[in-house]
Amino acid sequence: MVSPEQSHYQNLSMAKHGGRSKTTYFFSDTFLYAGGALVAFLLVWALLSFFSLSPNPTPTPSFSSTSFTERKSAGVESLDASPAQGCPDGASSFDMVHDPQDQNFYDDQKLSYSIEAPPVKNWDEKRREWLKQHPSFAAGVENRILMVTGSQAKPCKNPIGDYLLLKFFKNKVDYCRRHGIEIFYNNVLFQPKMFSFWAKTPTVKATMLAHPEAEWIWWIDSDAAFTDMDFKLPLDRYKAHNLVIHGWPKLIYEKKSWTSINAGVFLIRNCQWAMDFMDVWASMGPQAPGYDKWGEILSTTFEDKIFQESDDQSGLVYLLLKEKEKWGDKIYVESEFYFEGYWMEIVGRLDNITERYKEIEKRVGTLRRRHAEKVSESYIPVWEEYLKDAGFGRDGWRRPFITHFTGCQPCSGDHNKMYSGQTCFDAMQKALAFADNQVLRNYGFMHQDLLDPSTVNLVPFDYPA
Amino acid sequence: MVSPEQSHYQNLSMAKHGGRSKTTYFFSDTFLYAGGALVAFLLVWALLSFFSLSPNPTPTPSFSSTSFTERKSAGVESLDASPAQGCPDGASSFDMVHDPQDQNFYDDQKLSYSIEAPPVKNWDEKRREWLKQHPSFAAGVENRILMVTGSQAKPCKNPIGDYLLLKFFKNKVDYCRRHGIEIFYNNVLFQPKMFSFWAKTPTVKATMLAHPEAEWIWWIDSDAAFTDMDFKLPLDRYKAHNLVIHGWPKLIYEKKSWTSINAGVFLIRNCQWAMDFMDVWASMGPQAPGYDKWGEILSTTFEDKIFQESDDQSGLVYLLLKEKEKWGDKIYVESEFYFEGYWMEIVGRLDNITERYKEIEKRVGTLRRRHAEKVSESYIPVWEEYLKDAGFGRDGWRRPFITHFTGCQPCSGDHNKMYSGQTCFDAMQKALAFADNQVLRNYGFMHQDLLDPSTVNLVPFDYPA
Numbered sequence: 062m063v064s065p066e067q068s069h070y071q072n073l074s075m076a077k078h079g080g081r082s083k084t085t086y087f088f089s090d091t092f093l094y095a096g097g098a099l100v101a102f103l104l105v106w107a108l109l110s111f112f113s114l115s116p117n118p119t120p121t122p123s124f125s126s127t128s129f130t131e132r133k134s135a136g137v138e139s140l141d142a143s144p145a146q147g148c149p150d151g152a153s154s155f156d157m158v159h160d161p162q163d164q165n166f167y168d169d170q171k172l173s174y175s176i177e178a179p180p181v182k183n184w185d186e187k188r189r190e191w192l193k194q195h196p197s198f199a200a201g202v203e204n205r206i207l208m209v210t211g212s213q214a215k216p217c218k219n220p221i222g223d224y225l226l227l228k229f230f231k232n233k234v235d236y237c238r239r240h241g242i243e244i245f246y247n248n249v250l251f252q253p254k255m256f257s258f259w260a261k262t263p264t265v266k267a268t269m270l271a272h273p274e275a276e277w278i279w280w281i282d283s284d285a286a287f288t289d290m291d292f293k294l295p296l297d298r299y300k301a302h303n304l305v306i307h308g309w310p311k312l313i314y315e316k317k318s319w320t321s322i323n324a325g326v327f328l329i330r331n332c333q334w335a336m337d338f339m340d341v342w343a344s345m346g347p348q349a350p351g352y353d354k355w356g357e358i359l360s361t362t363f364e365d366k367i368f369q370e371s372d373d374q375s376g377l378v379y380l381l382l383k384e385k386e387k388w389g390d391k392i393y394v395e396s397e398f399y400f401e402g403y404w405m406e407i408v409g410r411l412d413n414i415t416e417r418y419k420e421i422e423k424r425v426g427t428l429r430r431r432h433a434e435k436v437s438e439s440y441i442p443v444w445e446e447y448l449k450d451a452g453f454g455r456d457g458w459r460r461p462f463i464t465h466f467t468g469c470q471p472c473s474g475d476h477n478k479m480y481s482g483q484t485c486f487d488a489m490q491k492a493l494a495f496a497d498n499q500v501l502r503n504y505g506f507m508h509q510d511l512l513d514p515s516t517v518n519l520v521p522f523d524y525p526a
Numbered sequence: 527m528v529s530p531e532q533s534h535y536q537n538l539s540m541a542k543h544g545g546r547s548k549t550t551y552f553f554s555d556t557f558l559y560a561g562g563a564l565v566a567f568l569l570v571w572a573l574l575s576f577f578s579l580s581p582n583p584t585p586t587p588s589f590s591s592t593s594f595t596e597r598k599s600a601g602v603e604s605l606d607a608s609p610a611q612g613c614p615d616g617a618s619s620f621d622m623v624h625d626p627q628d629q630n631f632y633d634d635q636k637l638s639y640s641i642e643a644p645p646v647k648n649w650d651e652k653r654r655e656w657l658k659q660h661p662s663f664a665a666g667v668e669n670r671i672l673m674v675t676g677s678q679a680k681p682c683k684n685p686i687g688d689y690l691l692l693k694f695f696k697n698k699v700d701y702c703r704r705h706g707i708e709i710f711y712n713n714v715l716f717q718p719k720m721f722s723f724w725a726k727t728p729t730v731k732a733t734m735l736a737h738p739e740a741e742w743i744w745w746i747d748s749d750a751a752f753t754d755m756d757f758k759l760p761l762d763r764y765k766a767h768n769l770v771i772h773g774w775p776k777l778i779y780e781k782k783s784w785t786s787i788n789a790g791v792f793l794i795r796n797c798q799w800a801m802d803f804m805d806v807w808a809s810m811g812p813q814a815p816g817y818d819k820w821g822e823i824l825s826t827t828f829e830d831k832i833f834q835e836s837d838d839q840s841g842l843v844y845l846l847l848k849e850k851e852k853w854g855d856k857i858y859v860e861s862e863f864y865f866e867g868y869w870m871e872i873v874g875r876l877d878n879i880t881e882r883y884k885e886i887e888k889r890v891g892t893l894r895r896r897h898a899e900k901v902s903e904s905y906i907p908v909w910e911e912y913l914k915d916a917g918f919g920r921d922g923w924r925r926p927f928i929t930h931f932t933g934c935q936p937c938s939g940d941h942n943k944m945y946s947g948q949t950c951f952d953a954m955q956k957a958l959a960f961a962d963n964q965v966l967r968n969y970g971f972m973h974q975d976l977l978d979p980s981t982v983n984l985v986p987f988d989y990p991a
Contacts, residue, residue, distance in 0.1 A: 227688050251982065270970065431632040433625075433632075439622070
C-alpha cells in the first residue's frame with residue numbers, strides 16, 4: 062500500500078508535470094483515500110491500545126446501577142451501590158499464565174515479607190511497574206479488594222470454637238463469592254511473638270507483597286460475620302484515604318476512649334503510606350523493644366483501657382490522636398453504617414429486620430424473583446428504593462453489614478463475663494443463620510428457625526407472596 | 527467532514543470541468559484522505575465491536591503456555607497445563623449488576639431445587655438461554671468450574687474434627703484462589719434423610735441451578751486436600767464426558783469391587799445428562815422407596831461390600847456396570863493421576879517428594895524467582911520440563927494432586943480400625959502443611975517441620991540456592 066508521504070510526493074510530481082489523465086486522477090485519488098484509511102486505522106489501533114478499550118455496545122440495562130437515594134442528613138455523600146457502568150466484555154479477566162522475565166520488585170534481594178524488616182520503599186511505583194508488566198490486572202484495579210482473615214494454628218480451647226470459626230469462615234467465603242472478592246485465610250503466626258490481635262500486620266504486609274494486583278486489603282476478624290450479603294463497600298467515599306475503620310470521632314477526640322474505634326475490621330490500601338503505617342503500628346507490639354513503654358503510654362492516655370499491656374486498638378487510637386497529619390488525615394473513621402457492628406446492639410433486632418424485609422418482598426414482585434447467585438447485585442438498587450428510610454444504625458432496621466462478636470471469644474471460650482457462653486453461642490448461631498438465609502435463598506432453601514442450623518426448608522416459588 | 531461519496535462526486539464534477547488550481551487540488555486531496563480515514567475508522571470500530579477484541583499488544587510471553595510434555599505411555603492425551611492463549615483484556619469479566627427482565631427458567635413455577643422433584647427438563651437449552659441473556663458469563667464458560675464441599679450442621683463428635691475440617695476448607699480455598707475457581711461450602715442437609723455421603727446430589731443439584739454460569743461442578747469431600755497447588759484439571763480430556771471419577775476400570779468390570787472407584791471426588795457437567803443421572807443415583811438413597819432393595823442388590827453385586835445398606839459409591843459402580851450406554855459411556859474413569867488419591871499410599875512419600883522438588887529448584891533459577899500468587903500458573907510449564915519423568919502414581923514422585931483421607935473420618939473420629947487416630951491425625955497435618963508450604967511460599971514463609979503447623983520461617987531470597 063502506498064504511504065501517505067509517497068502519495069503526496071506523487072501528487073507534487075504530477076502537479077509539476079502538468080495535466081493528468083482520468084486514470085491518473087483515479088489512481089492518485091485512490092492512493093490518497095487508501096493512505097488516509099491506513100493512517101486512520103493505525104491511529105485507532107494505537108488509541109485503543111493506549112486506553113485498553115473494548116468498543117462493545119453495552120447491553121440494555123434493566124436493573125441498571127443507580128446511586129443510593131441521597132441520605133437525609135446533610136452533607137453525607139450518597140452511597141453508590143454498584144459500579145457506574147455494566148461490564149460488557151466477558152472474556153476471562155486475569156492473565157495468570159504470563160510472568161514476563163523483566164525485572165521487578167520481586168527480584169530485589171532487599172525485599173522482605175517480614176513486618177520486622179523496614180518498610181519497603183517506593184512501593185507505589187513498584188506496584189505500578191508490576192501492573193504495567195501484567196496489564197490484565199491493571200483494568201479495574203482501583204476497586205479490587207482482597208479479604209484477609211485467620212485464626213490460630215492449633216485447635217481452639219473452646220470445644221466448639223473451631224466449629225464456630227468454620228462457620229464464620231464459610232460466611233466470609235459466601236460474601237466474597239457473591240461479590241467477586243478474593244480471600245486468604247491465615248492460620249499461622251508470621252511473627253511468632255506477635256500473637257493474637259498483633260498477628261494482623263505481619264499477615265497484611267505479606268499479603269500486600271503477594272498481591273500487587275489488589276488495591277485494598279480488607280482485614281476481618283475471625284469472630285465477625287457478614288449479616289448483609291448484598292451491601293457493598295462505598296469505595297468512592299474512601300478515595301482520599303488509606304485506612305478505614307469503624308468508630309466515633311467524638312469518642313476518639315473528646316472522650317479519648319480505647320473503644321472509640323474497632324481494630325477488628327479494617328480496610329487498608331495497598332500503598333506506601335500503609336507500609337509505613339503498619340511499621341509504626343507494629344512497633345507497639347510484643348516483639349518490639351518499646352512494648353512495655355507503649356503499655357504505659359497507652360494506659361495513661363486511655364483512662365478506660367482495662368489491661369496494662371500495649372494493644373493494637375489503643376495503639377491505633379493513639380496514632381489518630383497524636384499524629385493527625387501523618388496518619389489521622391488518611392484514616393477514615395466510618396460511623397454511618399455497620400462497617401463493624403457490636404453484636405449486642407444487633408442480634409436482638411434480627412427478627413424484626415427479617416420481618417421488615419419480608420414485608421417488602423411481599424409487596425415487590427421483582428424482589429421475589431429467583432435468579433442466579435452471580436447476578437444478586439442487580440437487585441440492590443431495587444431494594445434501595447424501599448430501604449431508603451430504613452436507617453443504618455441501631456435505631457434503624459437495615460440489615461447490619463458486619464456483626465462482630467467482640468467479647469465472645471469463640472476460640473478460647475474466655476468470653477467477657479458480662480454475658481454467658483450460651484448467650485454468645487446462641488447469638489452467633491442466629492446471626493450466622495440470618496446471613497446464611499440470604500445465601501441459601503439462591504440455592505432454593507432457607508432456615509425457618511434461626512437457632513436451628515440443622516434444618517432448612519424448600520422455598521416455595523414466589524415466596525413470600 | 528466530507529463523506530467519501532461526496533468527495534467522489536466532487537472529483538467527478540471537477541474532472542468534468544477540466545483544469546484545477548493548486549488550492550483545489552489540495553482541498554479535494556485532503557477530502558479524499560480524510561474520507562478514507564473516516565471509512566477506515568468506522569470499519570475498524572465495527573470489526574472490533576463484532577469480534578469483541580481489544581487490540582492490546584500481547585506482552586512478550588516468557589513463560590508462555592505450552593502443553594505438558596507428551597506422556598510416555600502410548601495413546602495418552604498430553605495434559606495441557608494452561609489455556610492455549612493469554613488473556614490480554616483485563617476488564618472485569620462478569621457483569622453482576624444486570625439481570626434482564628426477560629423470562630428464563632427461573633420464572634418457571636415448576637422449577638424445583640429439590641433432588642426429590644423430577645429432574646429439570648431441557649436444562650441444556652435453559653442454560654444456553656440464560657447465558658444469552660447474560661453474555662458476560664458466556665465467554666470462557668466451557669472451562670468454568672465451581673467447587674462444592676461441605677460438612678455437617680452440628681459440631682463434630684471428634685474434639686479436633688472441626689479444627690481439621692477448617693484446615694481442609696482453607697486448603698480448598700487456597701487452591702481455588704490460585705486458579706480463579708469459585709467455591710461453595712454447604713453445611714446443612716438439603717434433604718434431611720439424605721445424610722452423610724448421600725448429601726452430595728441434593729447439594730450439587732441446587733448448586734447447578736444456582737450457577738448456570740458454571741459448566742462443571744467439582745464435588746470434593748471435606749476430608750480431601752489439594753497436595754499439588756499448581757496442577758490443573760486437564761478439561762480437554764473430558765470433552766466428551768459428563769462425569770469424572772477416579773478409579774480402575776479393571777476393578778470395575780472384572781473384579782466388580784465396590785472400591786473400584788471413589789465417589790468422594792467427582793467432576794460433573796452442569797447439563798441435562800447430569801440432572802437425569804443424579805436423579806437415578808439419588809433414587810438409591812435413604813429417602814427413596816427403593817433404599818432397602820438397593821441395599822440387597824448392591825450387596826449381592828459387590829462381594830467385597832462391607833455393610834448391608836445401600837451406599838452411593840456402590841451405586842455409582844453399579845450404574846457403570848449395568849447401564850453402559852446410558853451412563854457408563856459418559857463417565858470418565860480417571861486413573862492416570864491422583865484425581866483422588868488414597869492417603870495411605872501417599873503420605874509416606876511426601877518427604878521424598880519435597881526433596882526431589884527442592885533439588886529441581888536448586889538447579890533452576892527461574893523456579894526460585896519470587897512472584898505474585900496470581901501468576902503462579904506461569905511457572906507450570908517450566909516445572910513440567912523437569913517433571914516429565916517424575917511419574918504421577920505411587921511409583922513416581924510428582925506431588926499428588928488430591929490426597930483423600932478415606933477411612934480417617936476426621937469429623938466423627940470413627941476411623942477405620944486398620945490405623946490409629948494418631949496416625950490419621952499426623953498424616954492429615956503433614957499433608958496439609960505440605961500443601962500449605964506451596965501457598966505460603968508466595969507470602970514469604972514456609973513450615974520447616976511438616977508436623978508442626980504452628981511454626982513458619984521466613985524464606986530467604988533465592989531459596990533454596
